[in-house]
Amino acid sequence: MKSSRRTYFKAISSAKKAHWSDFLSSATPRSLWTAKRFAFGRRPQRFPDLPGASDPAEVAETLLDHFFPAKPPPPPLLRLTRYEDYTPITSEEISRALSKSSNTSAPGPDHIPYSVWKSVHRIKPTLLPSLLDPLLAHGFHPPSLKKALGIVIDKPGKPSYDSPSSFRVIVLLRTLSKILERVVASRISAQPPICSLIHPLQCGSLPGRSTADAALVLQHNVKTFHRLRYKTSTLFLDVKGALITWNLPPSFLFSGRRGSAHTWSSGSALSSGIVPAT
Amino acid sequence: MFFLPKVFLAPPTAPSGSPRCTFFAQTVLLTAPYCLSGFFLVFPHLVLGDFNLHHPLADPGRSLSEREFIICTRYFDAAFDVPYHLLNTPGVYTRFPFDTISRPSVLHLAFANTALSPLVSSWDTPLPSTGSDHVPCVITLKAPAIMLPPPTPHWALLDLDAVGKALDTFTTLPCPARPTSNSLSRWFDISSTRLTSLLTFHAPSKRPCPRSKPWGSPCLSSLRREYHKFASMTRLDPSPVN
Numbered sequence: 001m002k003s004s005r006r007t008y009f010k011a012i013s014s015a016k017k018a019h020w021s022d023f024l025s026s027a028t029p030r031s032l033w034t035a036k037r038f039a040f041g042r043r044p045q046r047f048p049d050l051p052g053a054s055d056p057a058e059v060a061e062t063l064l065d066h067f068f069p070a071k072p073p074p075p076p077l078l079r080l081t082r083y084e085d086y087t088p089i090t091s092e093e094i095s096r097a098l099s100k101s102s103n104t105s106a107p108g109p110d111h112i113p114y115s116v117w118k119s120v121h122r123i124k125p126t127l128l129p130s131l132l133d134p135l136l137a138h139g140f141h142p143p144s145l146k147k148a149l150g151i152v153i154d155k156p157g158k159p160s161y162d163s164p165s166s167f168r169v170i171v172l173l174r175t176l177s178k179i180l181e182r183v184v185a186s187r188i189s190a191q192p193p194i195c196s197l198i199h200p201l202q203c204g205s206l207p208g209r210s211t212a213d214a215a216l217v218l219q220h221n222v223k224t225f226h227r228l229r230y231k232t233s234t235l236f237l238d239v240k241g242a243l244i245t246w247n248l249p250p251s252f253l254f255s256g257r258r259g260s261a262h263t264w265s266s267g268s269a270l271s272s273g274i275v276p277a278t
Numbered sequence: 279m280f281f282l283p284k285v286f287l288a289p290p291t292a293p294s295g296s297p298r299c300t301f302f303a304q305t306v307l308l309t310a311p312y313c314l315s316g317f318f319l320v321f322p323h324l325v326l327g328d329f330n331l332h333h334p335l336a337d338p339g340r341s342l343s344e345r346e347f348i349i350c351t352r353y354f355d356a357a358f359d360v361p362y363h364l365l366n367t368p369g370v371y372t373r374f375p376f377d378t379i380s381r382p383s384v385l386h387l388a389f390a391n392t393a394l395s396p397l398v399s400s401w402d403t404p405l406p407s408t409g410s411d412h413v414p415c416v417i418t419l420k421a422p423a424i425m426l427p428p429p430t431p432h433w434a435l436l437d438l439d440a441v442g443k444a445l446d447t448f449t450t451l452p453c454p455a456r457p458t459s460n461s462l463s464r465w466f467d468i469s470s471t472r473l474t475s476l477l478t479f480h481a482p483s484k485r486p487c488p489r490s491k492p493w494g495s496p497c498l499s500s501l502r503r504e505y506h507k508f509a510s511m512t513r514l515d516p517s518p519v520n
Contacts, residue, residue: 008505019493134453142463
């Protein structure tokens with residue numbers, strides 16, 4: 001019995017070691033986090049312990065109220081009109097949008113990943129344009145594409161986790177909605193007039209620019225003013241839900257006098273409302 | 279979530295209130311933050327027993343000496359570090375001594391971790407005495423309102439040939455000529471649902487893996503069968519031959 005036990009557990013140990021060696025030998029940069037999880041274990045998830053919310057349904061309701069406060073419903077659109085100078089969505093546009101999408105990206109409520117849409121588009125390239133084209137032609141985004149899965153994760157290093165602000169929500173939209181968004185985003189960025197609307201220092205949501213560019217611009221400005229023996233200070237404002245709740249004219253976000261001490265420029269994360277002023 | 283709560287109890291051979299039982303309960307409480315690190319913290323845990331500890335949280339009406347307070351604080355701090363939540367109703371006694379000199383006290387403490395505490399419905403001492411000076415404590419757990427998610431499609435096993443044949447005959451419904459927001463929304467919902475249903479129909483549902491361990495192998499499975507066969511034989515007949 002002892003030899004049987006020894007043989008069995010030795011075989012398990014050998015199999016684990018062999019599997020770990022195989023995994024590391026074939027590791028890719030993408031599997032770095034998987035290796036970290038295997039080596040250090042998974043951090044236990046904190047269940048929100050919110051006051052006044054005793055069961056999961058009440059916790060979900062409290063988090064929804066916090067992250068997505070109720071807004072007045074938009075006025076109903078009775079009759080939709082089709083844009084006269086509208087250019088229909090082509091299958092090439094869909095192909096470009098799909099080529100930028102990761103197959104491992106988490107899908108939304110319909111659980112359909114990008115890999116399936118890529119296969120569908122390869123088999124029948126006219127299908128997705130015929131499905132999405134009427135929406136864009138009438139300038140309408142249906143409510144079913146706005147439904148999302150919300151994954152609540154805890155922010156690390158918080159002193160207490162009895163408040164919704166100690167958590168953040170990852171919103172997973174339907175992949176079909178994100179394909180349509182990519183098509184619209186590529187059309188908007190290709191429009192020449194948009195260049196005059198966007199501030200020259202805008203880094204977020206623009207192709208070829210990133211957070212590193214915003215940091216370099218800030219560093220450049222600070223060093224320039226230092227060289228001129230000016231006293232320089234930087235004020236970062238993180239306004240919660242700024243772009244969601246404020247009804248601002250677009251000129252507020254995209255305008256500013258370059259070089260002025262009070263120039264406002266949008267930061268690297270426009271959607272999160274980060275607006276640094278230098 | 280794994281619902282069955284892990285319950286730490288005193289050893290059955292130790293009578294309640296005996297030094298061994300008390301030592302076991304206190305040791306569990308002190309070592310719990312270290313033993314339950316990592317993955318097991320998400321499991322519901324219940325630690326209960328006769329701790330022989332007095333604490334103002336459990337017995338607010340009792341005046342404690344400084345020494346008693348220092349001793350009990352150490353254990354309660356260890357419990358709250360996990361974090362464990364005290365289930366006792368403050369001031370409800372669990373021990374009624376037979377002699378008239380001693381005071382009633384709260385010696386039986388129950389702690390639930392964060393995963394279990396939302397499921398605890400009540401802690402009470404409704405039952406009559408069993409002849410001992412300790413009264414039985416009843417902890418009621420309510421069933422969790424958790425709806426298991428339905429099985430999701432295994433998209434890697436999508437039958438592309440069948441999907442291709444089905445898509446050849448698939449056409450989207452004609453869009454309304456002068457649509458309203460409601461009619462266009464309804465048209466899109468119907469069209470997209472028809473398409474997603476077609477795709478889901480040709481994808482098998484995800485099933486539990488035949489070998490849950492990624493390092494498993496058929497050889498290891500046969501070895502496991504042999505080992506457990508010998509182990510059960512040894513349990514049934516613990517003779518030196520086996």
